[in-house]
Amino acid sequence: MTVTESYTVTIEPIGAEVTCREDQTILDACLRSGVWVPHSCTHGTCGTCKAEVVDGDVDHGEASSFALMDFERDEGKTLLCVCKPRGDVVIEADIDADEDLPMHPVDDYRGTVVAVEDVAEGIRRVVVELDRDLAFDAGQYMAWQIPAALAGGKEGVTRTYSMANAPSQPRQVEFNIARTPGGVCSDGWVFAGLDVGDSVELTGPYGRFVLRTSRNEPAVLIAGGTGLAPIAGMIKRALRDLDPGEGPKHLSLYQGARTQERLYDVELFRGLEAQFPDRFTYRPCLSEESAEGFAAGMVTDVLAADHETLAGHVAYVCGPPAMVEAAQRTLMGKRCFPRDTYREEFLDESNRTSGGLRSPLIKR
Numbered sequence: 001m002t003v004t005e006s007y008t009v010t011i012e013p014i015g016a017e018v019t020c021r022e023d024q025t026i027l028d029a030c031l032r033s034g035v036w037v038p039h040s041c042t043h044g045t046c047g048t049c050k051a052e053v054v055d056g057d058v059d060h061g062e063a064s065s066f067a068l069m070d071f072e073r074d075e076g077k078t079l080l081c082v083c084k085p086r087g088d089v090v091i092e093a094d095i096d097a098d099e100d101l102p103m104h105p106v107d108d109y110r111g112t113v114v115a116v117e118d119v120a121e122g123i124r125r126v127v128v129e130l131d132r133d134l135a136f137d138a139g140q141y142m143a144w145q146i147p148a149a150l151a152g153g154k155e156g157v158t159r160t161y162s163m164a165n166a167p168s169q170p171r172q173v174e175f176n177i178a179r180t181p182g183g184v185c186s187d188g189w190v191f192a193g194l195d196v197g198d199s200v201e202l203t204g205p206y207g208r209f210v211l212r213t214s215r216n217e218p219a220v221l222i223a224g225g226t227g228l229a230p231i232a233g234m235i236k237r238a239l240r241d242l243d244p245g246e247g248p249k250h251l252s253l254y255q256g257a258r259t260q261e262r263l264y265d266v267e268l269f270r271g272l273e274a275q276f277p278d279r280f281t282y283r284p285c286l287s288e289e290s291a292e293g294f295a296a297g298m299v300t301d302v303l304a305a306d307h308e309t310l311a312g313h314v315a316y317v318c319g320p321p322a323m324v325e326a327a328q329r330t331l332m333g334k335r336c337f338p339r340d341t342y343r344e345e346f347l348d349e350s351n352r353t354s355g356g357l358r359s360p361l362i363k364r
């Protein structure tokens with residue numbers, strides 16, 4: 001029997017010490033111990049978890065060559081979400097003191113699928129009943145463990161999906177999953193027969209694309225495709241669960257899709273708009289067809305036409321990388337700058353070779 005070694009990882013500048021197995025990523029060891037370090041994709045693609053190895057040696061794992069350039073490795077940088085310790089190590093991470101960042105330790109959960117529903121063309125809603133309550137912040141996500149048989153026999157393959165429900169519903173979590181042709185999880189599993197009663201294994205919660213409850217400015221929330229999932233969780237929390245005075249004083253949802261068949265939960269948001277007329281505005285946008293009750297055009301164009309300026313607003317943006325980038329440009333043109341913009345790109349395996357989109361100006 002081979003013995004798995006464990007090492008001590010010291011996280012500077014906070015001086016926290018965590019125990020990390022040689023086969024475990026440093027990010028995983030930190031988050032399971034309740035030590036917060038920056039991360040977003042958790043798959044070596046986005047670069048958010050980049051840190052410096054101050055002392056000791058690490059195995060860089062499957063870091064994308066776009067997210068961690070060769071010269072950065074030479075300078076002692078690593079990606080915490082994929083690197084593993086080869087001995088005791090000291091890491092210098094870029095830990096920001098944001099009072100709104102979530103601190104829920106990561107853990108493994110077993111779940112049973114209790115609902116599977118086609119909600120739009122190529123989008124499925126999957127509701128999972130967990131074996132115990134999940135503490136998370138609105139906007140966070142879980143890693144789905146892909147059964148080895150569906151992942152070419154490989155253990156430990158994961159895919160990431162955001163919770164679309166509010167944290168006040170901690171036992172039954174909702175996911176909105178888009179079909180990616182050729183995708184192991186979506187095409188090969190969720191759209192290929194995942195059904196009520198099936199078991200799933202989930203790990204989390206991850207991510208820092210969360211509703212900032214300390215920010216009271218009006219918020220614009222921009223969602224493309226299933227980028228709606230974390231934003232839906234934030235809206236449900238803000239409208240139904242927060243105390244008066246907490247969170248954005250007003251929320252405007254800009255939801256974009258090409259056609260009406262690809263837009264989902266329209267009735268849910270129309271209902272919320274009717275229920276909270278002073279606090280919530282809903283703008284469903286169609287870029288490739290016109291229909292009564294829907295704005296015509298790209299979500300970014302509709303947003304730009306609606307607002308002379310967005311100075312004094314906070315923005316939350318989520319969806320495919322190109323859409324998030326376009327939204328960021330529109331927001332900046334309307335004077336809503338990166339310090340007031342929170343964004344999450346739905347990167348996938350194809351971004352490993354094409355490169356994630358990253359700007360040092362942009363918060364993740």
Ligand SMILES: Cc1cc2nc3c(=O)[nH]c(=O)nc-3n(C[C@H](O)[C@H](O)[C@H](O)COP(=O)(O)OP(=O)(O)OC[C@H]3O[C@@H](n4cnc5c(N)ncnc54)[C@H](O)[C@@H]3O)c2cc1C
Binds near residue numbers: 040163176344347
């Ligand atoms: C933080 C976060 C939260 C997310 N939340 C959601 C959500 O709530 N809902 C949602 O629908 N999506 C979400 N996503 C996106 C989702 O995780 C990806 O779309 C998902 O990984 C797709 O999984 P898959 O197994 O179906 O496809 P994958 O197997 O990951 O394949 C995706 C694409 O990459 C190609 N590909 C596979 N391997 C390689 C390779 N080695 N090199 C090049 N190309 C390759 C495939 O052919 C396919 O076109 C989120 C992403 C992130 C980062």
Ligand code: FES
Binds near residue numbers: 040067082
């Ligand atoms: S979180 Fe590590 S590269 Fe994205």
